[in-house]
Amino acid sequence: MRNVLHLNNLFIILLVLSLKLHAHEGGHYSQGEILKVWHFKNGQSISGNFLYATKNEIILEQKEGSLVKIPIVILAKNDLKLARFKIKKYAEIHQQYTQRNIINNQVPFFEMIDIRFFGYFLVTILILLWLSKRLKNQAYFQPLQRVALYSFCLGLFILACKSSSDITPAGTTIAITGGTTTTPSTSISKTSTSFIDSAFTPYKSANLAIKWDDTYFYVSSNGIPTHNMMVGITSWQQQVPIAQPYTGTNHWSIPLAPVYAASPVSTKTNFMKGAVALAVNGVPIFNALNNRGEDSFLIGELDQWGGHCGKGDDYHYHAAPLHLSATSGLKPIAFALDGFAVYGAKEPDGTIMKTLDESHGHVGSNTVYHYHGTADYPYVVGSMKGKVTLDPATTAPENQIIPQAFTNPLRPALTPLNGASITAFSAPTASSYLLTYKIGAKTGTVQYSWTNANLFAFVFTDVDGKQTNATYQRK
Numbered sequence: 001m002r003n004v005l006h007l008n009n010l011f012i013i014l015l016v017l018s019l020k021l022h023a024h025e026g027g028h029y030s031q032g033e034i035l036k037v038w039h040f041k042n043g044q045s046i047s048g049n050f051l052y053a054t055k056n057e058i059i060l061e062q063k064e065g066s067l068v069k070i071p072i073v074i075l076a077k078n079d080l081k082l083a084r085f086k087i088k089k090y091a092e093i094h095q096q097y098t099q100r101n102i103i104n105n106q107v108p109f110f111e112m113i114d115i116r117f118f119g120y121f122l123v124t125i126l127i128l129l130w131l132s133k134r135l136k137n138q139a140y141f142q143p144l145q146r147v148a149l150y151s152f153c154l155g156l157f158i159l160a161c162k163s164s165s166d167i168t169p170a171g172t173t174i175a176i177t178g179g180t181t182t183t184p185s186t187s188i189s190k191t192s193t194s195f196i197d198s199a200f201t202p203y204k205s206a207n208l209a210i211k212w213d214d215t216y217f218y219v220s221s222n223g224i225p226t227h228n229m230m231v232g233i234t235s236w237q238q239q240v241p242i243a244q245p246y247t248g249t250n251h252w253s254i255p256l257a258p259v260y261a262a263s264p265v266s267t268k269t270n271f272m273k274g275a276v277a278l279a280v281n282g283v284p285i286f287n288a289l290n291n292r293g294e295d296s297f298l299i300g301e302l303d304q305w306g307g308h309c310g311k312g313d314d315y316h317y318h319a320a321p322l323h324l325s326a327t328s329g330l331k332p333i334a335f336a337l338d339g340f341a342v343y344g345a346k347e348p349d350g351t352i353m354k355t356l357d358e359s360h361g362h363v364g365s366n367t368v369y370h371y372h373g374t375a376d377y378p379y380v381v382g383s384m385k386g387k388v389t390l391d392p393a394t395t396a397p398e399n400q401i402i403p404q405a406f407t408n409p410l411r412p413a414l415t416p417l418n419g420a421s422i423t424a425f426s427a428p429t430a431s432s433y434l435l436t437y438k439i440g441a442k443t444g445t446v447q448y449s450w451t452n453a454n455l456f457a458f459v460f461t462d463v464d465g466k467q468t469n470a471t472y473q474r475k
Contacts, residue, residue, distance in 0.1 A: 035062065038083075039076040046070065047367060053087040188368055190257045191339060193217055199332045199341070203281040207243075212256065216403075217335075219252040221282025223315055227305055227323065230425040230435060234300035238414035239309035240435055240446055242456070246405040252278045253403045255386070258339030260369070264359050264383035265390075274391075274400030275316065276381045277336040277371075281324060283307065284316045284405070285334055285342075288379045291398055295377060303422070306379075312407030320344075320373025320380045333373055337401045338386025342371040359385040410456060411472045420444070439463045 035047040038060065048060025048068060060068050072083045196217045200210055208221045222243035229241050246252060252275075267276060272291045275284035290296045296318040301308050306319030324333040325344035334342035340361065345353055347364070353372055354362055360382035361371035369385050384401075391402045417437070424436040432449035442463035450456045454474035461467045 038070065038079050040074050041076055045363065045365065045367065050083075050086050053083075053090045055087070058083050058086065188258055188260070191217075191341075193256065196254065196256075196335065199280045199328065199335070200282075202327050208282040215256060216253040217256055219254070219278060219282060220247040221252070222246065223283055225279075225281050225283050225305070225307075225315070228425055229305065229307060229315060230303050230309075230422045232304040233302065233308055233422045234420075235416065236301075236420045236422055236437065237309075237311075237416045238446075239311065239313050240433065240448065241309055241315040242313040242410055242450075244312075244314050244405075245408055246282070250405050252282075252284070252405050254278065254335045254337070255339035258369075258386040261338070261384060261387045264385050265388065266383040267378055267381055270396050270399055271384075271401065273394060273398040274406075275337065275404055276384070276401065277334045277342055279317060279321045279324060279334045280328060280332060281321070283321070284314075285321070285380055286310075286316050286318050287381075288318055288377055290318070293397065297377075297379070310407065311413035312409040313411070314407040318379070320375070322373050322375065332370075334380065336371055336381055336384065336386070337404060338384045338388050340369050340371060340386055342373055342380060344373055357382075359383045361385060408474065410474050411458075411470070 036049055037045050037047050039045045046060070046068065048062040051059050051061040051067065053059060056072055058070050058072060060070060062068060070083075072080055072087070075083055193212045196212075197210060200208065200219065203226070204210070205226075207224065208219070210220070211218050223246055224241060224243050265271070267287045267289070271287045272289055272293065275286055277285040279285055286296075288295055288297070290301065296302050296308070297306070302318055305317070305323060306321055307315055307317045309315050320342075321333055322344055325346075328344070330343075330346060330348055330350055332341035333344050336342060342361075343353075347353060348370075349365065356362060356372060356374075359371070360374070360378050360380065361369055364370050371381055371385070373380050388401045389403075391400045394400050417439075419439045420437045421439075422435060422437045423443075424434075426434050428434055428447075429449070431451070432447065435446045437444050437446075440463075444463040445461045446458065447461075448456060448458045456472045456474065458470045458472070459467060460470070
């Protein structure tokens with residue numbers, strides 16, 4: 001019986017040692033290692049070194065040992081050729097081993113054995129050997145010892161066959177030709193404040209100022225652009241542009257460390273209140289859809305620059321301010337409130353814009369996501385690629401992102417003026433505006449001025465020549 005016991009002990013020890021010798025130790029990444037960049041057909045890319053493969057996929061190891069699965073069908077031509085070569089070589093070398101099942105997240109037994117289990121096993125063996133000497137005269141002990149050893153071995157086997165959530169990191173979905181793929185939910189480097197500052201620099205004036213801390217890049221402005229406004233609107237709600245107090249603690253806040261959202265929130269069914277981005281001239285950008293779910297551009301609510309005024313007489317864009325590229329060049333024309341930049345019709349390097357995903361953007365050559373403004377819906381943001389905080393006081397679809405700056409209404413909101421088209425807008429003085437509109441062949445005007453004490457005087461002249469005056473004090 002003693003010989004049988006020794007054989008049992010020897011069998012278990014050899015089993016564990018054999019498994020450890022054949023185990024594939026994960027985590028080959030080391031600090032300073034250069035990771036290969038794999039390019040996709042849609043222009044996106046991802047960094048990671050080839051680790052192993054399945055029939056139609058390669059598994060890459062990224063920084064800190066995180067793994068990501070890439071279907072080879074989405075790879076660009078040269079990288080597709082390389083992937084197929086590596087898959088072939090991997091299959092030849094590793095035919096004797098069971099490959100990981102990434103989809104079901106299953107891990108072979110030997111992948112789960114580590115030094116903790118091995119140490120625990122050795123301690124158990126030593127205890128059992130000590131007890132066998134102390135209780136060598138107890139006949140019942142030898143079968144009990146074997147039961148303990150077999151139970152321990154079975155426990156290790158069950159533990160090893162359990163699925164692991166550490167092998168495949170959580171990911172985000174990106175659109176590709178013919179389907180979707182998963183990219184790792186990796187941390188994003190904090191955005192350089194000098195980079196954001198350089199985008200706002202061409203528009204800095206007495207009406208636009210910036211500052212930042214470790215969390216946000218703050219922008220103060222009055223919401224009034226240097227370009228003209230209101231001309232071209234054919235569906236007018238009788239609101240006019242008034243400078244807004246987006247200053248002090250009511251400034252715009254752009255996150256410096258954006259984080260990919262697990263499920264990007266769509267602008268088709270959300271954010272029909274408040275802004276989703278801030279243009280680099282200090283003008284907020286709202287959802288392409290108004291609070292009734294209509295495309296503001298298609299129904300004639302927007303001027304030639306993609307903007308109009310809300311119920312608080314606050315000027316904002318609903319379409320992409322692509323005209324800013326004339327001044328901004330290849331720099332961002334806006335920043336979304338999730339922290340990601342918005343570019344114009346070209347990539348940051350001047351090349352033609354790559355294919356956009358459902359959020360209306362893609363990962364750039366710097367491996368960081370960015371949006372693009374276009375002349376078609378959704379114009380700026382299709383869904384918030386980054387995490388955002390929703391105002392608990394609002395509900396979808398009229399929910400909004402916080403923090404953001406808010407308007408301070410000066411006067412009660414008016415109603416749409418049927419048939420009116422805005423034909424001209426000018427500034428007769430440094431403290432007054434004149435808006436001209438037409439209904440048919442008749443002309444009407446709204447002239448208003450303000451004092452340093454924020455006292456506003458309005459003169460409304462309708463198309464029949466009737467004049468109405470009103471005065472409002474901003475508090």
